[in-house]
Every structure is written in C-alpha cells, then in structure tokens.
C-alpha cells in the first residue's frame with residue numbers, strides 16, 4: 222500500500238461483514254472483561270470511499286487533508302496511501318527537540334500513557350523523547366513527515382506561525398505556507414528564503430459552525446498593500462487561499478470567495494506576479510445528515526471555477542477538507558458507569574405531574590474534555606444509539622448524559638427520552654471522526670479511547686494497487702462496497718444482525 226499502511230494496523234473485514242458486526246464482536250469481548258473502556262471503531266474504507274467521491278465531484282481539485290481535524294495514524298496513513306496531500310498547522314515547540322537527556326517536562330509527558338503512538342510512527346534515528354511528546358503537541362508536519370510524506374505534499378496553513386516553526390519548515394523542505402499579514406511576511410523573509418507563500422483572504426460567511434475569518438484572512442482592501450510589501454521583501458507569492466468556515470451551509474460561500482480570489486489574482490498580475498495556485502480550503506460536510514450535500518457544494522464550486530479559473534488558465538486548484546474525510550468513519554462506544562435519579566423540578570415545587578416523572582442522569586466514560594469536545598466546535602447535541610434493544614412497551618424517561626470528569630460543565634446531551642439504562646450498558650455514537658479525538662485533552666487524567674481500525678478487503682485491494690482506481694463515471698458505484706459501514710434508521714434502538722466473525 223505504497224508503504225504507508227500495513228495490514229497489521231487494521232482489521233480486514235470480508236464482504237457481508239459490516240462494521241456493526243465488528244462493533245458487536247468488540248462489545249461482546251469487552252463486556253467479558255472488567256475493563257469497559259470507551260473505544261472507537263474507525264472504518265478506513267469509509268475514508269477511501271470519501272476520497273473517490275471527492276475526485277468524482279471535484280475532478281480539477283487536489284485534496285490536502287486538514288490534519289488538525291483528526292490526526293490519528295490510520296487516517297493519515299490511509300490518505301497518504303491514496304496520494305492525498307496534507308494541510309498542517311504546526312510542527313512542534315522549539316523546546317521539544319531534545320537531544321540527549323530528557324528534560325523534566327519530557328519526563329512528565331513520558332510518564333503519561335500516550336494512546337495512538339505505535340512503533341510504526343517512529344522514524345529511524347528519531348529521538349524517543351521527542352516522539353513520545355509528539356502526539357500530545359499536535360506536531361502535524363513532523364507526524365506527516367515521519368510516515369514518509371514528501372514535503373511537496375504538505376502545505377503549512379497557519380497564517381500566524383512561531384518563528385522557530387517557520388525555521389523548522391525551512392529545514393524540512395516545506396515551502397508552501399499561508400500568511401495574511403505584514404508581520405508574518407517579515408518573519409518569513411528572515412527565516413525561510415525559499416518559502417512559496419499563499420495569501421489567505423477573509424471570507425464573509427458567519428453561517429458556518431466554526432467561522433474562521435474572525436481570526437484569519439486579509440481583507441480585499443489590504444491585499445494590494447500585502448502584495449506590494451512582499452515584493453519589496455523579495456518574498457515569493459504563488460497563490461491565494463481562503464476557508465469558508467467549518468460546517469459551511471451557505472451554497473453561495475464558495476462561489477463568492479472564488480470570485481474574490483480572482484480579484485486578488487488580477488491585483489497580483491498588475492503588480493507583476495504570476496500566481497498559479499488557488500486553495501479553496503475546507504468546510505465540506507462530512508455526514509449524510511448534513512443540510513447541504515457535498516455534491517451540491519461541489520457543483521457550485523465547479524461552476525465558479527469554470528467562470529473564474531477555467532481549465533487551461535494555468536492555475537492549480539487545491540482544497541483542504543478535514544471533516545469531509547473523517548466524520549462518518551468513526552463510531553464511538555461508551556459505557557454507562559453510574560446513574561442517579563433527580564426530581565424534575567427544583568425542591569419545593571408543587572407540580573405533581575412533573576415530580577412523579579423520572580429524570581435520570583447517566584454518567585458515561587467519555588465526555589466533553591475527551592471525544593465529545595466536538596460539541597464546542599459544532600454546537601450539536603450528539604444522539605446515542607442504544608446497544609441493548611428495549612422491550613416494545615418500555616417507558617421512556619427524561620435523561621441526560623454526563624462525562625466522567627469532576628466538572629459540572631461536562632454535559633454531553635440533555636433532554637433525551639431514553640428507556641431506563643443500567644450501569645454497564647453500552648451506547649454508541651456515530652459520525653464521531655471530526656474534531657473529536659483531535660481536540661480531546663487529558664483533563665482529570667482521562668485517556669483517549671482506543672481506536673480499532675477496520676477496512677473492507679476491496680478497499681485494501683484498491684490501496685494495494687490490485688484494483689485500478691475507477692474511471693470517473695464508475696467512481697460512484699465503487700463507493701458503496703469499499704466502506705464496511707452500516708445503515709441505521711432508528712437512532713435510539715437498533716437490532717444488530719450478528720454474523721460470525723470473519724476478521725482476517
């Protein structure tokens with residue numbers, strides 16, 4: 222698989238055996254042990270499927286996966302094997318490149334168990350202490366390069382970079398970098414003489430779930446000055462980038478920003494620039510229940526590109542999808558660790574009907590400081606799938622789900638109508654791949670859940686080059702069997718169809 226992904230790193234599933242079957246198997250296994258830790262099932266075939274869908278919908282756009290969205294090893298390796306590029310936002314802190322003895326800080330970090338770090342990630346000759354702290358510090362460029370991704374497949378997109386990190390990029394051959402202000406240009410002029418800069422422009426789309434232009438992006442008014450300043454400083458500008466905001470629901474957002482980018486290309490041409498790169502960022506939906514379909518957004522992009530950057534115009538188009546690639550591939554299983562009944566109304570209330578109703582608080586073993594950190598990003602209320610099917614006339618109770626930390630804000634979902642659950646019951650949450658693990662912390666000493674990677678045999682064969690990449694018109698039909706995902710219609714109660722394990 223182009224040397225990026227080894228079969229020992231995931232469970233291969235045969236045709237007819239779904240991720241749900243695998244999840245059922247794992248739940249059975251785990252239920253027999255005393256350790257009922259939360260865990261993920263990550264369907265790498267779903268990532269392969271998304272890649273094919275991307276190539277079909279946006280045939281003129283090269284994807285650079287936004288590592289910040291989910292930097293788990295299986296995802297990064299799968300996308301590297303598929304030939305995607307990578308959008309990285311950092312390398313590491315300058316103090317984190319130890320040679321010789323570890324510092325006190327290293328020892329503190331080493332003493333913690335670091336999930337997700339396997340020997341396969343370690344490049345030959347690398348310092349073990351650096352490697353141990355890498356995953357905690359979101360060392361994106363180092364992570365991607367450690368698996369063998371060449372520097373020309375990396376774009377360093379953070380427009381505001383620490384000087385030591387600019388130098389790191391320079392010494393590791395990463396040339397493509399974003400900026401949006403004059404101070405950054407000065408830093409780059411001094412620290413990275415071979416940088417190829419992309420001017421990041423602001424977008425006007427506050428309807429995204431995470432609007433980025435409040436923090437990043439040059440206004441159209443300031444672009445001319447920035448382009449002139451870059452010329453004076455001898456900094457090479459190769460293109461324009463934007464990001465419409467994560468979770469973008471406005472179909473006009475991409476065309477609007479592509480038109481703005483055209484204006485800045487023209488501004489650049491007047492100043493003698495020959496820019497040849499347009500980066501249309503991320504913001505594509507990652508799940509099927511999104512209000513806007515990926516293909517609808519892609520259609521608006523294609524029309525705008527035809528108008529402003531037609532084929533043959535000499536401009537290469539790239540995108541930086543994050544959630545699109547990973548959201549639907551990850552399912553999280555959590556265990557109920559405690560529960561308590563509380564009155565629906567505050568003490569002293571004389572509303573008889575409400576005080577006779579049960580109101581149950583459930584405590585589960587992952588929370589908002591862990592994998593449910595996506596609640597901050599997406600402002601959503603995750604809805605659980607019950608593992609145990611309740612009886613037909615089971616009463617439903619007003620229920621809320623709470624994380625394991627000792628913090629009153631650690632509430633995952635409220636106002637749910639659930640049948641009564643018991644300690645030890647399992648709940649699963651779908652679409653948990655984007656901004657979940659990536660933004661989780663070890664607050665209160667809790668560890669990230671283990672990730673169980675899986676992939677269908679057909680997706681494996683495609684990655685091994687034994688199946689040709691489908692022609693454009695065939696790509697959609699190829700998508701279905703590559704993922705070993707499952708269909709769930711009832712979000713609360715599902716009947717698992719158990720098939721004996723056929724994991725090779």
Ligand code: PLP
Nearest residue numbers: 287467468503504541542543544
């Ligand atoms: N590129 C940059 C610079 C970003 O900041 C982000 C996310 O905020 C992304 C790409 C990925 O965005 P998304 O996950 O919405 O596709």
